[in-house]
Amino acid sequence: MELLNLVSKDYVVPLNIPKSTAYKYQQVISRGYAKYLDAIFACGGVCMLNQLIDLIEYFEIKKLTYAGYAKRARVMLTKLEELGFVEIEYLNRNKYIILKHPAVALSDGDYKTHRRVSVKDLFRSDKFMCSITKFQSLLDYGYVSEYENVFKQLYSITGSILELINENGNLFGYDVDVIHDILNTTNYMDAISIVEDLPGHKCKLGIVRSIWVDIAKMYRKLYLKGCLIRKEPLHLSINIQSDGHVTLHYVPVIVIYDTFKGLDYYVKQDSFLSEGFFGINTNNTLGMKDDYQKKGKLGYEHFSRIGYTISLFGPSNSMLKLKAKALSETYHNGGIHSPMVKQCEYNEVDVDKYINHSYTTEGNDEMYNESMNKLKVAIDEMVGGMNGA
Amino acid sequence: MRNNQLNLGKKEENLIKLIGRCGFFVDDFKSKLGVSKHVVASCLKKDLIYKENAMFFYSKIMIPYCLTNTGKSYVKDKYFISPYRFKPSQTNHDFVLSNIYLSLSEEEREEWISETSLMSLYPNEKVTDGMYRNKNGDVIGVEVITSSYSDFYIESKMSFIERYCDRSIIIDSDKY
Secondary structure (H helix, E strand, O other): OOHHHHOOOOOOOOEEEOHHHHHHHHHHHHHHHHHHHHHHHHHEEEEEEHHHHHHHHHOOOOOHHHHHHHHHHHHHHHHHOOOOOEEEEEOOOEEEEEOHHHHHHHHEEEEEOOOOOOOHHHOOOHHHHHHHHHHHHHHHOEEEOOOOHHHHHHHHHHHHHHHHHHOOOOOOOOOOHHHHHEEEEEEHHHHHHHHHHOOOOOOOHHHHHHHHHHHHHHHHHHOOHHHHHHOOOOOEEEHHHOOEEEEEEEEEEEEEEEOOHHHHHHEEEEEEEHHHHHHOOOOOOOHHHHHHHHHHHOOOOOOOEEEEEHHHHHOHHHHHHHHHHOHHHHHHHHHHOOOEEEOOOEEEEHHHHHOOOOOOOOOHHHHHHHHHHHHHHHHHHHHHHHHHO | OOOOHHOOHHHHHHHHHHHHHHHOHHHHHHHOOOHHHHHHHHHHHOOOOOOOOOOEEEOEEEEEEEEEEEHHHHHHHHHHHOOOOOOOOHHHHHHHHHHHHHHHHHHHHOEEEEEEHHHOOOOOOOOEEEEOOOOOOOOOEEEEEOOOOOOOHHHHHHHHHHHOOEEEEEEEEHHH
């Protein structure tokens, strides 16, 4: 999602709403609040009050003081709370805003959406910090990757492959009907099922099979870990050979929002990604990284070559650089078969200022566990010492 | 629900005694206290505890549970506990205090006197965060200090320990 696009976006009352609540949606839309809810929704459903004030400053044409923007925020939130679109809670002394179901429905377009923002889930995992970090990256960089991109990109690539096959008279004899069926699915799991139910000897899909078995499943795992795919890949070209078979040269940008994960986690992520991409069926990674570094392309078009790179967003502290370095291990030491064609770039996102002043986001799971272990040892020694003598 | 009509199980009792003595409960204490989410839910339903706002405890965001007014009356009447006043401005301090309490045996926990009770017993003194009698019969003063404490404040706490306790557990919460 890009912030600029929200300025002129039109919002309508979502489908399937209880009729008696239509006026509430109309009020939210007519007052211009919908774009703010949409921005919060795109980032995970939560934002800090100060972040919302910064967003108002971005959208507001008239120049005001900070107090002026804060007043606008207060007025907006009072109305949204009254209409049942948001809930306001506190983290220590900092206010944060959570979207309620009507706000989610407004952004989603349908009241019967399965998507929810659950307070319990927010704090059980790192969804809260992830949402705050995403929102901040939206403010700082003007865009944020959305979960829709994750599989939309694969559908788009499949569509382009089908188009190329048809333009060239399907010399290779691909099962184009099956590719059509894949493109007609609305859920990526259905697309994966179609491909898995038709083994290679029964159905000729070529690189499309690798897309919907290997890449799609890896994307699913990434998505479940909170990672996203940037809208524009680093490199994409679809090539047709003289015999009609199609090859794919593709380098997605995997977007990771750093929250409380320790270095160990990112070391494991690096292994997971390099093994996953290296293991994609029909993927030839030999010399790919060097080819990309020297010429900006992935080499010989006769083979399919699928690599990746990473864009890491996180709080501006020394840990971020170390985490980016851990994620680039494959790039630096993966050898000539490295599927990582460009090292991880890191983008600093200052969320510390929105959290309690006595807390910094250098804290993470690893540090929390380390603190607790040390504390336990100290307490056990002291308490045990009381009983020992 | 009147206090004398509440029937609490052993685990529910342990939960509200912990909150009464140390101010709060978080999910991280479940295994140390031997309670499940159902026990917590049951106490919520009986209006003995409520959910506070999310807070940071040593860089981890958790939701603390505190005593409601009903819960406070209950622990006062039933267990003679003057409830400890949980301070959201010093979450790490109270987190360490709770961990100390949870490391004690069940008998030692029953001997725990909260800071609030100590303030009533020793009205003109700078009392410790807690006190208990261990299995050897020693009175142990428990004090968690932070970097915000002045030397004078710490000295007055030490002097209380010297006068009324046999031994002490002193932990600096900022060291972890």
